[in-house]
Amino acid sequence: MKSPDSSPTKKTMDIMASPALSSGRFSSQWRGIRKAILIAGTASAVALTSGCAATTRTLDPDSEQHYDASYDFSDKKQIVQVLTDSLLGSPKVLTESAKPVVIVYGVDNETSEHINTGGITDDIRLALIKSGEYRFLNRKQRTNVLDEVDYQYAGYVPPEQRVVEGRQLGADYILSGTLRSIEKKQARQWRLNKKELVYYSMNMEMTDLQSGEIIWADNVEIAREASRPIIGW
């Protein structure tokens, strides 16, 4: 049979009756500890909730921002800037004719990422149009243009308001290009982080429709290395 002196209840009662507790010294120490825990807990809760709160901030599109090695908007801006400057500064194209007429045939994506290369050509076209030195044909709208002309000539639009057929501009040059990439990842081995190297090459060219000659060509190269830890939570 268990001795009554060793029961948990007895032990508790002994603690409660101890001189330290009854003198108030224990309770003031305990209040101090509780206060410290409360302050630390509140501070942690505030830190956690503020750290976990969703935030948004506006970025300057011209600033360079990279989160990893893959293609991003900063790369697009760099590509467009370099190629536009090169085209505008090219003496060969400007001297051939006053305000050459250009049609864009797009940039082929030969990378390992799904990149919308239309964004590159759209921005280049916009910059060249704004410069006032080039004219562009709208290849994407050709079907819509034909539909609209057919509609006008179907009797719905009075003759004086119809567009005159056979007046579309003919292109002098084709603008086209290719975006390629080479990727390398560090081999598997014991280390604390893993690196990835990506190289992009954007080649663009202007082809004379009459002669087939490439009268302008330039390229932009971008190389970036990104590393991330291989151990995480």
Added chain:
Amino acid sequence: MYRLPKTVRALFWLALLLTLQACATSTSLQVAREQFRHGSTADALQTLSEASVSRRDQLLLYLDRGMVAQAAGQYTDSVVAFERAITLIDELDYVSVRDQTSALITNDWATRYSGEYSERLWIHTFQMINFLLLGLPEGAAVEARRAAALFEEQGDLLDQDQFTRSLIGLSFESAGQTDSAQVEYRRLAEDFDDPVPSITGTRESELIVFVASGFISPKLPGDLFVDYDVRISWPYYAQYAAVRPNITVLSQGQEPLETLRADTTLVSISQKALENRGKNIAARQALRLAAKHNIANALEKEDAVAGGIARLLLAVMEQADTRSWETLPANMLLLRIPLPAGEQTITLRLNDYTQEAGSIDYQRTLDVSLKPGERQFRLIRTGVNIN
């Protein structure tokens, strides 16, 4: 205040761990997979769209969504699901301290599933099919490059996948990247004695049919009790009889048509990929057994009965991680059918064999209208929704 003895508290936590460590794929995934196997593709899509799975099975949800959406003809949704899977695999490419710690005292089910190398390859395979069916060959070429990178990294495991390698060449060819296509076709010719398709000069009209038949075998758990409290458990694929599906393509006049074919029995590749991980699985098991042994010993010193119960609980927790992408087909077949331009009807007769259903005969009639030099793509998934 009365406190429970340390040993009882320890047993409580172990029992709780055992309960929480549900060693099974999320229920909603299992339901969706059963619906898909029984041909209820629409129901499976509905279940998957509403499914809530644990973070450990998130990848499997995306993979199943992608596969079922593709079978239902929803190729854009399939692209989105597979792209999420690719992003998640990239995000999971690190050693998680939380997962590894949890797995050390329970089992590998505690870790987030990140896919076998074979499954990672097939995400790109089915993405290539999606993009070709959507008329976006450039997107297919992007996926082809991603798949090619995997072959470069894990060629020993994956190089027998003739279907995917042929599809890579076809994707490059369709995107006009003939140099890359030539390289792939030459490699195929060397490894499989395949005739190299002619991709220069005038191209004749062609119908490409992708045939996905059956369902891949699931992983099974192997168990070995070395002692009453020492259990070794490992995942494996059952031995299978690799039976190549027989397929005949008939013209409108029921004449057999010449075709080029490339096929793969997926489980053979999966088996190789899993065996390659065997050493890692065994090493983790050894660490786990040592950790569990120490925990049980520590408890036994306090209380012999508690220690014994702990040993049993820890042994019960030792279960093989048999998660896998179970909506994959058993066989993939790529058929290149040269056809004259114009409208015609062709018939495909497929004789397949699966271990569950035995021999299956399947016939499908396709109405085709081809312009000169045009190439069209079709996908047939036998046993489920017909496209």
